[in-house]
Amino acid sequence: MIDGYRGNKDKLNDESLVMRCLRELPGKLDMGILMEPQIVHAPSNDKKDPGGWTGFVVIAESHISIHTFPLRGFVSIDVYSCKNGMDTDLILKYFKEKFGLKDIEQNFIKRGARYPKKNIY
Numbered sequence: 001m002i003d004g005y006r007g008n009k010d011k012l013n014d015e016s017l018v019m020r021c022l023r024e025l026p027g028k029l030d031m032g033i034l035m036e037p038q039i040v041h042a043p044s045n046d047k048k049d050p051g052g053w054t055g056f057v058v059i060a061e062s063h064i065s066i067h068t069f070p071l072r073g074f075v076s077i078d079v080y081s082c083k084n085g086m087d088t089d090l091i092l093k094y095f096k097e098k099f100g101l102k103d104i105e106q107n108f109i110k111r112g113a114r115y116p117k118k119n120i121y
Helices: 015-028 088-099
Strands: 002-005 038-042 052-059 062-069 074-081 103-106
Touching: 002 088, 015 038, 015 052, 015 062, 015 088, 074 088, 088 103
Parallel strands: none
Antiparallel strands: 002 074, 002 103, 038 052, 052 062, 062 074
């Protein structure tokens, strides 16, 4: 999970850049795309959300999602994968560069530590 701060407003508001990230990153991580990425524009609301782009790609190893908030210079990203040995440094550098992020908060969580080695049924 990555939260990026003080990013470039124009990059965070670039639908084609969000799509490019969803198409490009799985290959850089040696992961397989199962369906074309989907992107929608999320409108602003009268609470705290000024709107932005939300994108999602399903990969064989799970999924990647990106939620941008251009007017806040913020992006929230999940790279959820069952793949062992994921290159987290590559992921951080990739998104920092793509969105011009000045600060990143990261939370990497190991999941499935007790995933069965064989079918149980």
